[in-house]
Amino acid sequence: MADLKLSETRDLTRIERIGAHSHIRGLGLDSALEPRAVSEGMVGQTSARKAAGVILQMIKEGRIAGRAVLIAGQPGTGKTAIAMGMAKSLGLETPFAMISASEIFSLEMSKTEALMQSFRKAIGVRIKEETEVIEGEVVEIQIDRPAVAGAASKTGKLTMKTTEMEGVYDLGAKMIESLGKEKVQSGDVIAIDKPSGKVTKLGRSFSRSREYDAIGPQVRFVQCPDGELQKRKEIVHCVTLHEIDVINSRTQGFLALFTGDTGEIRAEVREQIDTKVAEWREEGKAEIVPGVLFIDEVHMLDIECFSFLNRALENEMAPILVVATNRGITSIRGTNYKSPHGIPIDLLDRLLIITTQPYTKDEIRKILDIRCQEEDVEMAEEAKALLTHIGVETSLRYAIHLITAAALACQKRKGKVVESEDITRVYNLFLDVKRSTQYLMEYQEQYMFNEAPIGDGDEDGTNAMLH
Numbered sequence: 001m002a003d004l005k006l007s008e009t010r011d012l013t014r015i016e017r018i019g020a021h022s023h024i025r026g027l028g029l030d031s032a033l034e035p036r037a038v039s040e041g042m043v044g045q046t047s048a049r050k051a052a053g054v055i056l057q058m059i060k061e062g063r064i065a066g067r068a069v070l071i072a073g074q075p076g077t078g079k080t081a082i083a084m085g086m087a088k089s090l091g092l093e094t095p096f097a098m099i100s101a102s103e104i105f106s107l108e109m110s111k112t113e114a115l116m117q118s119f120r121k122a123i124g125v126r127i128k129e130e131t132e133v134i135e136g137e138v139v140e141i142q143i144d145r146p147a148v149a150g151a152a153s154k155t156g157k158l159t160m161k162t163t164e165m166e167g168v169y170d171l172g173a174k175m176i177e178s179l180g181k182e183k184v185q186s187g188d189v190i191a192i193d194k195p196s197g198k199v200t201k202l203g204r205s206f207s208r209s210r211e212y213d214a215i216g217p218q219v220r221f222v223q224c225p226d227g228e229l230q231k232r233k234e235i236v237h238c239v240t241l242h243e244i245d246v247i248n249s250r251t252q253g254f255l256a257l258f259t260g261d262t263g264e265i266r267a268e269v270r271e272q273i274d275t276k277v278a279e280w281r282e283e284g285k286a287e288i289v290p291g292v293l294f295i296d297e298v299h300m301l302d303i304e305c306f307s308f309l310n311r312a313l314e315n316e317m318a319p320i321l322v323v324a325t326n327r328g329i330t331s332i333r334g335t336n337y338k339s340p341h342g343i344p345i346d347l348l349d350r351l352l353i354i355t356t357q358p359y360t361k362d363e364i365r366k367i368l369d370i371r372c373q374e375e376d377v378e379m380a381e382e383a384k385a386l387l388t389h390i391g392v393e394t395s396l397r398y399a400i401h402l403i404t405a406a407a408l409a410c411q412k413r414k415g416k417v418v419e420s421e422d423i424t425r426v427y428n429l430f431l432d433v434k435r436s437t438q439y440l441m442e443y444q445e446q447y448m449f450n451e452a453p454i455g456d457g458d459e460d461g462t463n464a465m466l467h
């Protein structure tokens with residue numbers, strides 16, 4: 001039995017995975033939007049972080065909709081990290097949808113449908129609903145004795161009070177069951193949603209705080225409510241337009257939200273939903289919350305997608321579009337034209353462009369430090385200096401990858417702290433891009449298809465190799 005328990009806890013701790021950006025907790029800006037040197041997992045890249053912060057502020061104030069931002073820079077300079085930082089800094093109610101451009105090329109739906117779904121995942125709707133609740137402290141729950149011994153009680157009385165009044169309510173079988181489920185007793189402060197009969201326990205009344213010692217610290221004490229027992233309350237639900245689409249698309253139903261298998265959603269369904277939401281907005285029942293759609297590797301989109309984006313941004317409900325790319329001047333997919341970042345000029349002209357810069361040695365060192373902490377790896381100073389040097393000579397990503405590998409090498413020799421020898425060992429085991437290319441140059445005649453066909457920008461030759 002003890003063994004079983006041990007292995008269970010071990011499994012549970014292993015579920016916590018560490019992602020490439022799990023150390024990023026925000027943009028690391030102060031209240032004046034000035035970037036702190038190292039904060040919330042972010043290091044350096046100050047002007048890009050500041051620019052992202054300004055955009056975030058505009059989003060929070062609801063001042064911009066339908067704008068688009070491009071984060072451009074060399075590979076591994078933190079473009080995705082900055083987008084993640086933006087996502088983390090947005091409130092829970094502002095939707096943030098993230099895709100990589102290549103995800104939209106699937107067999108199940110057209111490219112533009114996939115883009116449309118992503119857009120609608122980034123548009124939130126706050127729906128306000130007024131409902132009647134009975135809120136107060138329970139004075140007494142009195143359940144009538146059943147007529148037949150052993151049968152469940154069907155009726156009873158509930159006495160509740162506020163600081164100003166007391167009221168008695170008749171209870172039916174359903175309410176008795178709900179109160180039982182929530183384990184409501186006298187002295188609890190509860191709210192009952194009148195239309196649905198849902199019971200919510202808000203806490204224990206302060207008048208019962210003498211019982212603290214007996215019931216322990218996990219119980220929340222609250223004030224006995226004042227005013228009337230029966231009140232009107234506003235409840236706010238936050239959903240995305242995509243969720244409303246899926247729930248209303250009769251072919252899939254809401255279960256598709258969990259499987260992600262939504263298929264194409266018919267244009268008529270969307271039109272009906274847009275009309276309904278517009279009605280709600282007019283009646284003051286709903287508000288639109290434009291969120292953020294982040295498209296990574298945006299150069300992978302083709303000309304049709306770009307023209308879709310151009311149009312979609314004109315919709316008054318459009319979210320803020322943030323795109324990122326590491327490409328320089330390259331062909332626009334689906335055409336023979338070249339353009340900066342592979343993005344057509346008319347779309348580029350709409351974008352606010354933020355650039356990221358390569359990191360200094362000191363910054364690389366700090367990012368590696370943070371990653372060591374995140375991956376729970378203890379590393380000697382000398383080893384860190386060596387890893388930083390590798391990061392400068394190869395790439396930040398390669399150096400980050402070596403952390404866990406070196407920790408395993410260290411574990412294997414039964415060490416506790418990663419030393420330079422572990423770093424050297426894994427550096428020799430795994431090649432970085434430079435060494436791998438060098439190796440290919442030397443031995444390419446021993447590989448199959450070693451010569452890339454040389455053509456005039458042919459589709460399946462040079463371009464295919466780049467993509």
Ligand SMILES: Nc1ncnc2c1ncn2[C@@H]1O[C@H](COP(=O)(O)OP(=O)(O)OP(=O)(O)O)[C@@H](O)[C@H]1O
Binds near residue numbers: 326
């Ligand atoms: N300023 C930073 N502070 C902390 N960590 C960073 C920073 N910049 C990058 N990183 C980390 O370095 C790694 C590579 O960065 P990231 O993936 O954001 O680069 P990218 O610019 O999106 O690269 P690519 O163009 O190849 O997609 C990630 O693990 C990221 O979290």
